[in-house]
Amino acid sequence: MAPLQFAPFSSAVDASFWHMLSRQKLDVYKLSDEPHPVLGYYTMGEHPDMPARVCVNQAAFAPESAAASSSPSSSSAKAAAPTDLEAFFAQLASAQVASLPIPTQSFPALGTLFNANTADAFKEFDKKAMLEDMAKKMWGCITSGAAIKHPALLNRFLLLCFADLKKYHFYYWFAFPALYVGELESVAEPAPLFDTFSASQMASFQASHAELSRTHPDQAAFFLVSKVSDDKLQAHALADWAAAFPAEATDDITIGFADPCALAKNPGWPLRNLLLLLSHWKGYLNRNVRIICYREVSRGGELDLSQSIVLTVRLTPLSAPDLAEGPKVVGWEKNAKQKLGPRIVDLSSSMDPTRLAETAV
Amino acid sequence: MTAFLQSKLHGIGEFLTPVLKASKFKETGVITPEEFIAAGDFLVFKCPTWSWESGEESKRRNFLPPDKQFLVTRNVPCFKRVKSMEYSENDERVVEGDDWVETHIGHESLQKTDLQEIPGDSSAITAKSHASAAKDDDDDDVPDIEDADGDDDDIPDIDEFEEDNLEACDPSALAAPSAAAGDADDNILRTRTYDLYITYDKYYQTPRLWLFGHDESRKPLSVTKMYEDFSQDHAKKTVTMEAHPNLSITMASIHPCRHSNVMKKIISNVEVAGKELGVHLYLMIFLKFVQSVIPTIEYDYTREFSF
Structure with a gap:
C-alpha cells in the first residue's frame, strides 16, 4: 500500500507575540540566552485549503510569567526561567486545559524558545543538536510512560528567535519535532469517516468525546475509541487502554486524535508521535489499528464531522537497534520559498511608535 | 493628521465618557459593557x-x-480580493436606510477553481489611505512590509541563513505546495488570512471590529494590500488604522461612528414586524452588517440568522 504522508504544521505568529517578546527581552531575558517555555495551540482542521497551524500570541508567555511571579525567588530576573523545563512542561501538560491561556476548542503545543542576542548568534545556533536534544527528551517521555498519562507532552515545538528591536525586525525559525523509526504504510486507503462508521455511532462518539474534553481536557487531543455496542462508540483517555480494550487480542482497536489537517487523504503531524508511542507501548500486539483523524468543525452554529477520515496502519514492535539508538527526528519548518531556512517579519509599520503616528495621517 | 488628532481626541473623549449603565439598546442602538459581555x-x-x-x-x-x-x-x-468578484447592482441590498449596503448577496462560497488572485490596484484607494500608502511606497528610508516576494531592500537578505542539509528529505512528510500560484499539483491553496477582534468602544458605546491580515506565506499585510479586501465603498471612509486598545499593535478598524444608528434602525424594523430582538443577538447582527465591509473574509457567524 501507499506510504502514509503527514501534513506538516505551519507556524502562525501573531504580531502581539513579537511585541511581548520585545518586552520580555528588555525586562526579563536581557542578555540571557537560556531557553524559555512558551505556549502555543492548534485547532482541528477546518478547511482543506488551509494549512494546519500552530499559533502563538501574546498569551504564550503567560504560563512562565505566572510561575515566576508565584515563585518565592522571583526577585532576580534569572529566576523567571524555570530551571527544569521538562518538569514545567509536565505540569502544563497535566493542567486542566481550561486554565491555560489558549482559545476554547484548541489543544496545547509546548514550545521551547531560544532568543539570540545577535543575528550572528541566531545563525550559529546548533540547530541539529537542539532538535535532537528535544527529541531525546520526548523519547524519554514516551519510554517513561509520562506521555501516556499526559499526551500533550507529544506536541512540542522549538522556536529560535532574534529580535532586532531597533528596526522591529524579527527573525524566527520553528521546528515541530516528529519522531519516527521508518516509513509507515497505510494498510487501507484513507476513507471518509462516515464510510466506516454509522451516523449513530458517530453521534454517540461525538457526545462521549465532548464529555472527555469536559472532564479530562488534557486527554482530548489523543484518545482511544471502544465499541460499546453496534451503534455506540466511546472515547477513553490513552491511559485507560485496559478499560477500552479488555481483551488485548481484540482485532478491533481504534484510536483517534484531534487532527489539525483537513485533507481527504492525509493525517496531520501530531499522529506521527502518537504512532511511535503506540509502537513502543503496544507494538507487540502486531496488528492493524484503525485511526480516526477527528476534525470537528463549527459551521454556522452546527458541529460538522464530515471532514474526518479513517486510516488503518499496522502496529509493529520497534526493533532492538531502534530502541538502543532512539528514534530519528525531523521537523524544521520550511520558509516561504520551501527551503530549510528561517523567516523574517518586519513589524515597523505596526509597532514603531513614530510610524504609528504616520499611518494615522 | 486630522485623523491622528481625531484618534487622540477620541481617546480623551473615551476617557471622559462615563460607562453606560442603564440599557439604551432599544432606543439608541448602543449597548452597555454588561450587554456587550452577554452578547459576546x-x-x-x-x-x-x-x-x-x-x-x-x-x-x-x-x-x-x-x-x-x-x-x-x-x-x-x-x-479572493473584493475587486475580483464579479459584481452588479443586483448583488446589493440596502441593509438599513442609506448607511449600509449588504454587498455580494448572490455570491455563494467560493470554489477553488474560481480562485485567482488579482493583483491589487492601489490607484482606487483614495483619501487618507492613499496618502499613507503613497508614503509607504515612496519613502525609501522607511522599511515597509508589503513586498510579497521578499526582495525588499530594507529587509535583510536571509538566504545566507538557509541550511539545506539540516535534515534529510523526509518521505513521510507531505510536500507543501509552492507559494507560487498556478501549480497544478497544489493540494493546499495558499490563501490570505485575517485575525478579527471585537472590542467594546466606550465612547461610541458599541462593539468595534479590528482586522489584522496575513499574506499567503503568513507575513503581515500592508495597509495597501488590506484595502483590497475591503468593500471599496467603505474602504475610503469607514476603515482606519489605529492602535488596538488591548494590544500594542496597529491594525485596521471599522470606525464605529455609524454603528449605533444602523443597529437602531435594524431594531426598530424588527419591532415593526412585531418581533422582539434580545440584546444577546447584538453581536450576531453586528457581524452580519460588518460583512458588507469585508465581503470576502469568511468568518463564522450563523448564516441562517434572520432579522
Missing part, C-alpha cells in the same frame, strides 16, 4: 471559533472582566 458570551456559545481574551495586563479596561476584554477569531480565510 452568546456569540462564543453559538460560534466557538470566537473566543474571549484578556490581552495585555497593563491595558485592561476595568469596566470589563479581566478574562473578557475582547473577542477574537484567528486565521480566517480570505480566498
Whole structure:
C-alpha cells in the first residue's frame, strides 16, 4: 500500500507575540540566552485549503510569567526561567486545559524558545543538536510512560528567535519535532469517516468525546475509541487502554486524535508521535489499528464531522537497534520559498511608535 | 493628521465618557459593557471559533472582566480580493436606510477553481489611505512590509541563513505546495488570512471590529494590500488604522461612528414586524452588517440568522 504522508504544521505568529517578546527581552531575558517555555495551540482542521497551524500570541508567555511571579525567588530576573523545563512542561501538560491561556476548542503545543542576542548568534545556533536534544527528551517521555498519562507532552515545538528591536525586525525559525523509526504504510486507503462508521455511532462518539474534553481536557487531543455496542462508540483517555480494550487480542482497536489537517487523504503531524508511542507501548500486539483523524468543525452554529477520515496502519514492535539508538527526528519548518531556512517579519509599520503616528495621517 | 488628532481626541473623549449603565439598546442602538459581555458570551456559545481574551495586563479596561476584554477569531480565510468578484447592482441590498449596503448577496462560497488572485490596484484607494500608502511606497528610508516576494531592500537578505542539509528529505512528510500560484499539483491553496477582534468602544458605546491580515506565506499585510479586501465603498471612509486598545499593535478598524444608528434602525424594523430582538443577538447582527465591509473574509457567524 501507499506510504502514509503527514501534513506538516505551519507556524502562525501573531504580531502581539513579537511585541511581548520585545518586552520580555528588555525586562526579563536581557542578555540571557537560556531557553524559555512558551505556549502555543492548534485547532482541528477546518478547511482543506488551509494549512494546519500552530499559533502563538501574546498569551504564550503567560504560563512562565505566572510561575515566576508565584515563585518565592522571583526577585532576580534569572529566576523567571524555570530551571527544569521538562518538569514545567509536565505540569502544563497535566493542567486542566481550561486554565491555560489558549482559545476554547484548541489543544496545547509546548514550545521551547531560544532568543539570540545577535543575528550572528541566531545563525550559529546548533540547530541539529537542539532538535535532537528535544527529541531525546520526548523519547524519554514516551519510554517513561509520562506521555501516556499526559499526551500533550507529544506536541512540542522549538522556536529560535532574534529580535532586532531597533528596526522591529524579527527573525524566527520553528521546528515541530516528529519522531519516527521508518516509513509507515497505510494498510487501507484513507476513507471518509462516515464510510466506516454509522451516523449513530458517530453521534454517540461525538457526545462521549465532548464529555472527555469536559472532564479530562488534557486527554482530548489523543484518545482511544471502544465499541460499546453496534451503534455506540466511546472515547477513553490513552491511559485507560485496559478499560477500552479488555481483551488485548481484540482485532478491533481504534484510536483517534484531534487532527489539525483537513485533507481527504492525509493525517496531520501530531499522529506521527502518537504512532511511535503506540509502537513502543503496544507494538507487540502486531496488528492493524484503525485511526480516526477527528476534525470537528463549527459551521454556522452546527458541529460538522464530515471532514474526518479513517486510516488503518499496522502496529509493529520497534526493533532492538531502534530502541538502543532512539528514534530519528525531523521537523524544521520550511520558509516561504520551501527551503530549510528561517523567516523574517518586519513589524515597523505596526509597532514603531513614530510610524504609528504616520499611518494615522 | 486630522485623523491622528481625531484618534487622540477620541481617546480623551473615551476617557471622559462615563460607562453606560442603564440599557439604551432599544432606543439608541448602543449597548452597555454588561450587554456587550452577554452578547459576546452568546456569540462564543453559538460560534466557538470566537473566543474571549484578556490581552495585555497593563491595558485592561476595568469596566470589563479581566478574562473578557475582547473577542477574537484567528486565521480566517480570505480566498479572493473584493475587486475580483464579479459584481452588479443586483448583488446589493440596502441593509438599513442609506448607511449600509449588504454587498455580494448572490455570491455563494467560493470554489477553488474560481480562485485567482488579482493583483491589487492601489490607484482606487483614495483619501487618507492613499496618502499613507503613497508614503509607504515612496519613502525609501522607511522599511515597509508589503513586498510579497521578499526582495525588499530594507529587509535583510536571509538566504545566507538557509541550511539545506539540516535534515534529510523526509518521505513521510507531505510536500507543501509552492507559494507560487498556478501549480497544478497544489493540494493546499495558499490563501490570505485575517485575525478579527471585537472590542467594546466606550465612547461610541458599541462593539468595534479590528482586522489584522496575513499574506499567503503568513507575513503581515500592508495597509495597501488590506484595502483590497475591503468593500471599496467603505474602504475610503469607514476603515482606519489605529492602535488596538488591548494590544500594542496597529491594525485596521471599522470606525464605529455609524454603528449605533444602523443597529437602531435594524431594531426598530424588527419591532415593526412585531418581533422582539434580545440584546444577546447584538453581536450576531453586528457581524452580519460588518460583512458588507469585508465581503470576502469568511468568518463564522450563523448564516441562517434572520432579522
